[in-house]
Amino acid sequence: MPIVLIPTPLRRFTRNSSKVLVSGSVVSEIVDNLVLDYPEVQSHLLDSSGSIRQFINIFVDEDDIRNLHQLNTVVNIHSTISIVPAIAGGNLKN
Amino acid sequence: MQKKLHIEPQPWAIMERSVIQAFPDESCGFFFGQSTTDGAVVLSACQVENSTILNKKYHFRINAKDYLAAEAYADQHQLQLLGVYHSHPNQPAIPSSVDTRVALPDFSYLIISVNPLGQTNKRSWRLDDSRQFQEQLIKQNF
Numbered sequence: 746m747p748i749v750l751i752p753t754p755l756r757r758f759t760r761n762s763s764k765v766l767v768s769g770s771v772v773s774e775i776v777d778n779l780v781l782d783y784p785e786v787q788s789h790l791l792d793s794s795g796s797i798r799q800f801i802n803i804f805v806d807e808d809d810i811r812n813l814h815q816l817n818t819v820v821n822i823h824s825t826i827s828i829v830p831a832i833a834g835g836n837l838k839n
Numbered sequence: 840m841q842k843k844l845h846i847e848p849q850p851w852a853i854m855e856r857s858v859i860q861a862f863p864d865e866s867c868g869f870f871f872g873q874s875t876t877d878g879a880v881v882l883s884a885c886q887v888e889n890s891t892i893l894n895k896k897y898h899f900r901i902n903a904k905d906y907l908a909a910e911a912y913a914d915q916h917q918l919q920l921l922g923v924y925h926s927h928p929n930q931p932a933i934p935s936s937v938d939t940r941v942a943l944p945d946f947s948y949l950i951i952s953v954n955p956l957g958q959t960n961k962r963s964w965r966l967d968d969s970r971q972f973q974e975q976l977i978k979q980n981f
Contacts, residue, residue, distance in 0.1 A: 752910065753920045754943035763914070789943065800941045802903050809903065832901035832923050833891065834938035835865065836930040 747824040749779055754830060758785035767826075772803060773816040775826055790828070800831040842878030844921075844947055844963045845978040846870075850884035854949070857886040858926035859957045864895035867925040869909040870949065871918040878975075879921050879947070885909070898937075899925045922947030922963075929954060932962040934972045942966050947975060 746766040751759045759765055760783075767782065769775035776797070780787045792798050803810045804827040810818045820826060850870055858866045868886040872879055887909075891900040901923065913920040923946065927933075932950040934942075942948060944966045952960040963975040 750910070752906075752943075753913070754946045757945050804903065804907070827907060829903040829906050830943050831941055832867070832906060833899060833941050834925060835893075835898040835935055836927040
């Protein structure tokens with residue numbers, strides 16, 4: 746089953762697990778099933794329209810899904826899916 | 840009430856040096872440590888590249904590979920990735936609107952104000968359940 750790596754800021758919502766097994770054959774299924782298993786993750790992962798939040802990146806193994814097939818990117822039982830929060834900002838002149 | 844952030848001398852030296860050397864650009868990085876009964880203690884820190892394509896005087900961005908490497912480092916060294924630091928050159932150590940929009944819970948956001956004389960002032964912030972930043976008390980024994 747694919748492994749999903751949970752970033753530190755979201756582990757409170759996955760019972761402090763850093764890695765969880767989630768079934769699915771494409772990224773959208775993985776996300777749906779992750780949210781089913783851990784509903785509190787949803788508001789930090791998805792926006793109100795159900796899309797991945799702007800400041801969240803998802804990698805399948807070494808590749809950003811934006812460079813693959815987005816949420817339709819295929820995963821296999823050996824895939825590692827990483828949820829990577831964007832870390833960005835700036836000073837008060839923004 | 841936000842928990843305290845206790846910063847040990849060595850990681851603070853790394854962070855302070857990085858923001859002074861990067862001035863007038865923004866500098867950024869991660870810090871690691873362990874949870875304590877009243878908060879967390881920072882035991883190590885590392886600077887990473889400010890990868891923004893915008894003006895580095897006013898913006899910073901940490902690329903995803905550096906974030907994943909930080910998580911892996913914490914895992915390998917049995918530490919917790921406690922948060923991220925960045926500098927505000929010539930600006931106070933107060934979160935900007937972008938800082939707030941991008942932030943996630945359960946992470947400390949250490950902002951280090953730095954001026955042309957190399958003087959620094961740091962403040963740490965964490966999101967509350969309403970996604971508003973609340974200041975976190977910083978402790979240093981040096």
